[in-house]
Amino acid sequence: GFRLRKQGQAGSKSNSSLLPFECYVDKGAAYVGLKEMGESGRQCKNWLEQETYAPSVAGIGNHHYCRNPQGSKDRPWCFTVDPLREWEYCEVPQCPENGADPVPWTAPPGSKSAEEEAKGPCTHTPPDKPGF
Numbered sequence: 001g002f003r004l005r006k007q008g009q010a011g012s013k014s015n016s017s018l019l020p021f022e023c024y025v026d027k028g029a030a031y032v033g034l035k036e037m038g039e040s041g042r043q044c045k046n047w048l049e050q051e052t053y054a055p056s057v058a059g060i061g062n063h064h065y066c067r068n069p070q071g072s073k074d075r076p077w078c079f080t081v082d083p084l085r086e087w088e089y090c091e092v093p094q095c096p097e098n099g100a101d102p103v104p105w106t107a108p109p110g111s112k113s114a115e116e117e118a119k120g121p122c123t124h125t126p127p128d129k130p131g132f
Contacts, residue, residue: 023095029058029071031092036065036078038088044078052079056130066090 024031036044044064047053053060059067066076076092104121 023093024068024076025095027071027074028068028076028092028094031066031068031076032059033076033092034065035076035090035092037090038066038078038080038085039091040085040088042080042082042085042088044090045081047079050079066092 021033024033038044044066046062046064047060047067048055048062053069055061057069060069064078066078068076073089075089075094077087077089079087106121
């Protein structure tokens with residue numbers, strides 16, 4: 001597979017199905033990046049261990065990454081493993097307006113075999129049905 005590195009907010013020429021990974025737009029409901037701790041450094045709790053959002057909600061699943069399900073808060077956040085702090089915002093920057101289009105993530109040199117490198121970048125094939 002491949003990941004996209006979001007350089008800025010998608011413009012009119014952008015493929016609207018490409019979601020931000022390094023930053024968020026609007027309230028971050030579409031953020032699917034890999035930040036996994038709150039602003040204080042508290043570790044995020046696995047989303048399946050909380051009872052507020054079902055796994056069928058976009059972005060929720062068997063992971064502990066920052067999300068903003070259904071745009072419920074002002075920006076990406078997570079439930080924490082700290083019993084004294086139920087949730088907190090995550091340190092995810094807001095995408096600058098009118099930024100460049102997302103570009104495909106490329107594997108570091110030496111991380112792929114010469115045979116796989118010759119095939120070019122991977123392409124994502126979404127599953128026919130959800131995995132839950």
